[in-house]
Amino acid sequence: MPEKKIIIIGAGPGGLAVAMQLTEQGHTVHIYEKAAEIGGRTALLKQDGFSFDLGPTALNMPNVITALFTECHRNVQDYIKLVSLDPLYSLYIDDIIFNPSPDPIKTKQEISRLFPGEEEHYDRFMRDNAKKMIYLLPLWQESFTSLWSVFQLRTLRALPSLTLGNHLVDELAKYFEDKRLRLAFSFETKFLGMSPWETPGAFSVIPFAEHYFGVFHIIGGINRLTNAMSEIVRENGGEIHLGQRVQQINTASKEITSITLESGEIVEGDYFFLNADYAYTMSHLFSESKAPISLKKLSKKKYSCSGFAMYIGLNTTLPLNVHTVIFPEDFRVHMDEIMHQLIIPKDLSIHITYPAAVDKTMAPPDMSTLRILVPVPNNMSSIDWEQERPAMRARIIKTIEEKLNIENLESHILTEKIITPFDWEDDYHIFKGAIFNLSHQWSQLGPLRPNKTPSIKNMKIVGGSAHPANSLPFILESANIAVRKFNEQK
Known part of the structure; x- marks a missing residue:
């Protein structure tokens, strides 16, 4: 295939995987990312000397990553260090701890x-x-x-x-x-x-x-993987434009002709890969009359829950494994409250990531970090997160102290950041704050996921909303599929 100018919207793992493969094939690739950091939801969050993974904190099926790097004539072990976790996680269910x-x-x-x-x-x-x-x-x-x-x-x-x-x-x-x-x-x-x-x-x-x-931790966090991927893109001659928000996608005759950046600059290209949040992009970056899918159809799709996330830097260390999950008393009722009743659950499910158990690089000496994620309803609910935020924070801290037998966790907090469903939507441009994208019932799997759109000939969709599913290995598979279909075109 003749060399083409490829435009990728979003520097998350899906977009970076596409860029790695297409730069390896000799195409001119430009990635436009609204944030100042690589990674999208796998970005690095730094605060007061502490480092956190913004989103995913665990890696499984590392064979998918190894295959991607091998395809690009690289050895993944030259870029990242994987630690196999044993136990995989500690599960606090009722009266037991399962490891x-x-x-x-x-x-x-x-x-x-x-x-x-x-x-x-x-x-x-x-x-x-x-x-x-x-x-x-x-x-x-x-x-x-x-x-x-x-x-x-x-x-x-x-x-x-x-x-x-x-x-x-x-x-x-x-x-x-x-x-x-x-x-x-x-x-x-x-x-x-x-x-x-x-x-x-x-x-x-x-x-x-x-x-x-197995379940793996990457020394320095999952963000080290996306940064390694960006290194390969740049080694191959690709360009990554950070802090460059795409304001509009311009179309004509069933093709994307260009993108308009927030600065007003217009960037033309031959082919476009969408790695930004699917529903947000469809509803915000296309003019309503030219959007590949109507807002009415978007509103009828089923979306995942959201998450109340806390990033905490501690002046001490804790006797925790890398991953700890605290279960609610009745998990079925808990999920019904989140997914159907759209209310803050009466009993919380809490996923705690504590990298310091195996990784001393993400906090100052003798200190540590906690990434806490609590599933909550997305913004289809009527919850006012600005009002609920203090009470939710207090409940989470209290639950962790009681369930894990940690005394006065509050007194050890040096720094913290909280991201609510409102923040996921407003600051990170995630549709309705649904951080796990489209949900995965049969009506939204396989050919029923938005892998492409018939109304746009020169665009492919990659990421958590595309086939096969929302998790890092599946996102990389979505990139492999998109590149393969691109290469099959005449």
């Missing part, structure tokens, strides 16, 4: 200790989901350019593995009798913006992947 390991023998011992008799069920779960993943992998890599692509042979072969009609809790009930153990293998769905009682059963491969491949 699963990437070592299946240790996990079975832990299950035997807490859930006697269930350890053999774990073996069956892992065997069955290993087979399921073999069939589902081709679907994750399928472009699904139309509904007809569902009827391809490899898609039809995978149908039994999709367990159509089953939700995740139904799948897990085939293996685990104890409801607490089912929760331990389904809590990740909140990071898909859904309840396990509504998540398709096919997503049982996500807890399988964490147990099989």
Whole structure:
């Protein structure tokens, strides 16, 4: 294919993965990012000598990243240092603390200790989901350019593995009798913006992947990965324009002709990749008459929950593992309050990231950081977060102190930053503050996700809203799909 000028909107991992591959192929690539930092939601947040990952803090399925770097003739180990976490995380569920390991023998011992008799069920779960993943992998890599692509042979072969009609809790009930153990293998769905009682059963491969491949921390944080990706883009001659917000996308004859920056500069290009928040871009960057999707259709789509995030620098260290999850008393009621009632849940679910357990680079000596994420309703709700913010903060601190037996956490806080759903929408341009993008029910999977738009010929969509799903490995797969379809065009 002749060299083309590629414009990418957004310097998140999806856009950077596209840029890595296309600069490697010799194309001229320009990335325009509104923020002053690389990474989008995987950016680095620095405050008073402390460093935080803005968004994702854990990495799984590192084989996807290794493959991307290898494709670009790089060794990922030259750029980042991965630490395999053991335990994967500490789960505080009712009266137990469950610490699963990437070592299946240790996990079975832990299950035997807490859930006697269930350890053999774990073996069956892992065997069955290993087979399921073999069939589902081709679907994750399928472009699904139309509904007809569902009827391809490899898609039809995978149908039994999709367990159509089953939700995740139904799948897990085939293996685990104890409801607490089912929760331990389904809590990740909140990071898909859904309840396990509504998540398709096919997503049982996500807890399988964490147990099989492991969960990893990157020294310095996940942001080190996106910065490494940007280094490769620049080494290949690509340009990344930070602090350059795209104000409008200009179209003519079913093609994007150019983008207009906030400064007024107009930038033309041959092909465009959208890595910014999908719904926000469709509703804000196109003129309403030329938007590829109407605001009415956008409003009918299902969006994930949001998150109340706290970034805290401490003058001490704590006896915590890298990841700790505090479960509410009734997880089903909790998710219903967030996803359907659109109210602040009566009982909180709290995900705490504590890098200092394995990484001394993100805080001054003898100090540490906490990244705290609490799922809450998105901005489809009527919650006034400016009013609720102080009470929510106090509840989170109190819950952590009580559940983790930490005395007077407040007295050790040197610095903090809070991001509410309002902030995610206003400051980070995330539609309705839905930080996990479009939710993942059957009506919004595969060909029903916004992988492309028929009304725009020279644009591809990458990121958490595109196929296959919203998590870092899947976002990188969305970039692989977009690049492959771009290369197939004449």
